[in-house]
Amino acid sequence: MTVPFHVQFDRHSAWRREHALRLKLIGEWLRQHELLDPAMEEKLSLLDAQLRSEKITIAFVAEFSRGKSELINAIFFAGYGRRILPASAGRTTMCPAELGYDAGVTNCLRLLPIETRLQAPSLAEWRARPEQWTRLDLDVDDGAQLAAALEKIAEVRRVTRDEARALGFWHDEAPEDNPAVDAQGMVEVPAWRHALINLPHPLLQQGLVVIDTPGLNAIGAEPELTINLIPQAHAVVFVLGADTAVSRNPIWRSGASTC
Numbered sequence: 001m002t003v004p005f006h007v008q009f010d011r012h013s014a015w016r017r018e019h020a021l022r023l024k025l026i027g028e029w030l031r032q033h034e035l036l037d038p039a040m041e042e043k044l045s046l047l048d049a050q051l052r053s054e055k056i057t058i059a060f061v062a063e064f065s066r067g068k069s070e071l072i073n074a075i076f077f078a079g080y081g082r083r084i085l086p087a088s089a090g091r092t093t094m095c096p097a098e099l100g101y102d103a104g105v106t107n108c109l110r111l112l113p114i115e116t117r118l119q120a121p122s123l124a125e126w127r128a129r130p131e132q133w134t135r136l137d138l139d140v141d142d143g144a145q146l147a148a149a150l151e152k153i154a155e156v157r158r159v160t161r162d163e164a165r166a167l168g169f170w171h172d173e174a175p176e177d178n179p180a181v182d183a184q185g186m187v188e189v190p191a192w193r194h195a196l197i198n199l200p201h202p203l204l205q206q207g208l209v210v211i212d213t214p215g216l217n218a219i220g221a222e223p224e225l226t227i228n229l230i231p232q233a234h235a236v237v238f239v240l241g242a243d244t245a246v247s248r249n250p251i252w253r254s255g256a257s258t259c
């Protein structure tokens with residue numbers, strides 16, 4: 001019989017707690033026998049911190065509008081009886097969203113402006129600069145407030161083609177993937193580069209991190225997704241539309257090779 005994911009995840013969390021306890025007992029035993037030198041103490045506390053902070057990351061990958069965000073809504077937010085993460089027909093949400101829980105941070109949505117792509121620091125480095133992220137508080141007891149706040153993830157900006165090119169959303173060599181140009185010669189790009197959602201959902205509290213990726217083009221536009229976040233995920237869920245199945249889109253080749 002297949003063991004459901006949440007049961008396996010509970011077991012994994014129990015295994016981690018058990019190991020943290022054993023480490024503590026080893027530390028006490030070593031101290032009692034006067035064997036705990038500072039180097040050993042530091043090693044034990046590092047291992048303990050690692051066990052406590054370790055995350056299990058699952059990335060949802062597909063072409064745009066295949067139901068990734070809606071699936072995450074169904075798994076995590078069904079209790080609200082309404083849509084929480086923005087999900088709509090067409091190529092809407094181009095900003096990757098990462099759901100997780102850090103007890104040291106309030107329930108909030110943090111958004112990194114798209115313009116940060118024009119600067120040198122990597123996404124990992126921006127994470128260490130919380131003041132650069134726009135922050136919105138989230139009320140977990142109010143589904144309407146939660147959904148309204150998370151709508152912000154889908155915000156777009158109108159920019160010139162040159163700006164879009166600099167931001168990685170315009171490629172002269174692949175015109176079919178470029179955003180539509182309006183009468184004023186402007187194109188839409190996402191307003192945000194990355195979204196971090198901090199919520200005390202039981203699975204997230206146990207260390208699960210879920211990455212909702214945008215469609216293929218936007219994945220390509222954020223090298224860190226292709227180089228770091230997706231390959232380093234412990235599991236990648238590929239979502240197919242029943243009506244479209246596996247298309248000729250190279251996401252299947254590039255996705256498979258990064259896993």
Ligand SMILES: Nc1nc2c(ncn2[C@@H]2O[C@H](COP(=O)(O)OP(=O)(O)O)[C@@H](O)[C@H]2O)c(=O)[nH]1
Pocket residue numbers: 062063064065066067068069070071086087088089090093
């Ligand atoms: N009929 C049907 N529509 C779905 C299903 N999953 C998602 N959708 C709709 O398909 C559209 C795109 O879904 P979304 O989750 O935004 O796709 P994403 O771009 O892959 O995140 C939305 O209007 C969803 O409500 C499904 O299983 N059945």
Ligand SMILES: [Mg+2]
Pocket residue numbers: 065068069070086087093212213214
């Ligand atoms: Mg989506």
